[in-house]
Amino acid sequence: MKTTAGIVVGFVLSLMLAFAMLAPAGAQGERELHAVNINYEGNNVWTPGTYVVRKGEKVRFKLFNRVKADPNVHGFAIDEFNVKVDVYRDKPETVEFTADKAGIFRIWCHLHPAHLAGQLVVLEK
Amino acid sequence: MRTVRPRGRCRRAVLGGLAALLAVSAHAGAQTPEGRHVYERHCAVCHGPKGDGNGEAAARLTTKPADLTAGRYKFRSTPSGALPTDEDLLRTVTRGVRGTAMVPQTHLSQAERQLVVGYLKRLSPRFAEPVPPAVEVPPAPAITPDLLARGARVYRASGCPECHGDGGKGDGPSARKGMKDARDLPIVPADLTRQPLKRGSAPEETWKSIALGLDGTPMPSYADALDPADIWALVLFLESLVPQERRHPEDRLLPGEEVLGDQIERQHREGR
């Protein structure tokens, strides 16, 4: 049972990861990404954990909180781009910013800093 | 497995307890109509005849009455997501939820309150699930400047200021954006610089709120993120933020929703 759930979660995660990695830039210099907050074996985490964009791109994150357990809200924050969104359960949010600097930036839950962090990788070009 | 043989006084106490337990459960079984009667007379005006929180007075209240059919309780001594114990329910019925219209139900006898607790558990199918044992609150440490400094660090590092604000007044950035509970109703983070809090003024109760979370609200459980001693440091740091003039006695109704709740319950009781 647990194994099946693990396989399903793993499959969904790899799909999402593939989607995030391969997501083509829409209009020139724009990139849309999806982040889903889930609880994986007791850990709250935005998934996929790593996103890759190019410097100068306008990034649009669609955010989904799918954690069934309380609390009913989790945070999505990237300090370097002034991103800080409270995402309520089953209330998708969208946030946009321009990735105007290259580097590896932490994505974290500002409401519950103990939750697992991910990262945004901004390539120089 | 080892059999424990109670002896002497201890054995009498166990047998006495057992007899009382049997009496209580037999009583609860036989007297459920009475539990319902108490509920209808004292609770339904706000919580509604079915317990869904849509009683006739609900529209007048800022803090909406709990939906008792969801089986999701804020004030538990059990882990997040679990059902409350009977003692938890009895405590909330007896002492109320401070600052709201859910006033202490001390006009009911202890027996009536126990009956109504039995009835509350029939309002949600969740109560078919087992209730885990209460989490034990460790004894409070001595207050020292070091402990308070540690509490202040834990407060910042745990993200508390996002909702409760830098000074604990409930005015953090998320609060200013407007927050929602699991029913999509507006909810404000507690102002931690005044007492009583919803759960009262006892530090042990604040310890439980932080460790176990308030289910159905944005307030999470920190049981996995913080160790029990850090939670105590945090609780005692929060205590240090409450000035004397903002410590209100627990045994008097607060102006506003508590007085309104008292009026509603009284009128309803006398009008029936």
Ligand SMILES: [Cu+2]
């Ligand atoms: Cu979170």
